[in-house]
Amino acid sequence: MDIVRTAIGLMSGTSMDGIDVALLRTDGRGFIERGPFLGVPYDGGFRERLKRGLDLARPLTDRTARPDELRDIEIELTERHVDAVTAFLDKFSLSRDEIDLLGFHGQTVLHRPDDALTIQIGDGALLAQRTGISVVYDMRANDMVHGGQGAPLVPAYHAALAGRFQKEGQTTCFVNIGGISNLTYIGAEGRIAAFDSGPGNTLIDQWVEMQTGKTYDPGGEIAGRGKVMPDIAARYLGSPFFQGNIRRSLDRGDFKPLADGEASLEDGARTLAYVAAASIVKSAGYLPESPSVYIVCGGGRLNGTIMAEFADMAGKKGSTVMSAEQAGFDGDAMEAEAWAYLAVRSLEGLPLTYPGTTGVSQPVTGGVVAEPAR
Incomplete structure (x- = not known):
């Protein structure tokens, strides 16, 4: 029997306007039970910081490189995700023990598919430590290793x-x-x-x-x-x-x-x-x-x-x-829900991308798991 997990998806997209937080109960296959959603906006000052991150990332060729200022932005971004998770749990009267994992997108600061390079800032290990919840992150990279564009994953x-x-x-x-x-x-x-x-x-x-x-x-x-x-x-x-x-x-x-x-x-x-x-x-x-x-x-x-x-x-x-609403879905929540769904698929070793979606050579899974200290 497939395991149904409760996951929270966290999405900060290219608009850089805030963090979308959505809960999903799913087996990563056909069972989907959609839960609540919360949008947490960024203030103007932090949006400017993220734009600065785009400039700092432009010359990078190593997806793991974090020059000092970019690392500072990454830590602040992660802490804001910690706050968003906390606000979500508080608003909907949920405890951390009820959540099996977080699907963490981070913030894309550079995407060069022709160079097999994609950089998303956001420290998955720090997020796991600060929230006490397992985190699946860095879900695009393995697709590129196998010849894909690294997007779209939804x-x-x-x-x-x-x-x-x-x-x-x-x-x-x-x-x-x-x-x-x-x-x-x-x-x-x-x-x-x-x-x-x-x-x-x-x-x-x-x-x-x-x-x-x-x-x-x-x-x-x-x-x-x-x-x-x-x-x-x-x-x-x-x-x-x-x-x-x-x-x-x-x-x-x-x-x-x-x-x-x-x-x-x-x-x-x-x-x-x-x-x-x-x-x-x-x-x-x-x-x-x-x-x-x-x-x-x-x-x-x-x-x-x-x-x-x-x-x-x-x-x-x-x-x-x-x-999306006319079709019975939530158009604000869908990408965050997708990141929760993909996180569960990642844990199960199921494909996240396919030849018809990213051009990857074969269906591949992806993601890195970070566990909190117990």
Whole structure:
């Protein structure tokens, strides 16, 4: 009989806006019981520290290297995850003894798949010691050792969810619109294909912050007042990333932000929202077939301008677009839930990635386990 474990997933994504904390009871296979969710935002000062971490990581070629300042940021990031776990347990009246393990993503500060290099800061051993709970972390590296892109990892969880949702003969595509967007296609026969699809919220966030000091466009309201600037949109959508049959994973810095003065606040936000939607549809052209339905999770699903553009573009190709909530899921919690699910799979030695998701040579597991002192 498969062992059902209670796991907490911890996700800090490319938007660098905070820590998502979600509980899942699962056997790492088909049994999934979703629990509560908590979002813990970062303050502006720490977001700037994380951005500094991106700069510090840029020259690195050793994924274990932590120059002094980057190590300081890593420790602070880990301590904030300790605080997030504590807040989650307190809020939902849970004890540490009830939690079997933590799935810890950390913060990606560098991702260069062509160089088989990915760096996520976050000290799994320190997190285990400070929380008293076993931790599974560093789940991307083994995929790269075996020729994969190291991303995306969430498709294994998407496939498990689709098994509970998908109607006979239907093809489903999960879309996560985070800082970077990614797609997971599940065919009628269970075939999985997944890849990063292009810029999600990052370009919009960078633009709005540059122009207003705010960290994002709430609901897509700013974009809704602007108009698409075709030349700028064409520049982004003409990127080599969208050409050729080999899909690759993206780093936050692969698409450069708009320069100050290139557009008005509203037109820049509108154009970048259009690019976010068009990137998904353009990349979906590499899927085995056009999906029957797209299920959208991540923060981008709350941007009404992106969603309206996406629904219009997908509808012209015969596809329906719905939010994760419309499909019975929690679009905020899904990535954190995935990290809990993957942590359990890692303990069981089950594959986290597949040739159809990361381009790895064969299905492989991954992750490192850190145990607290008993």
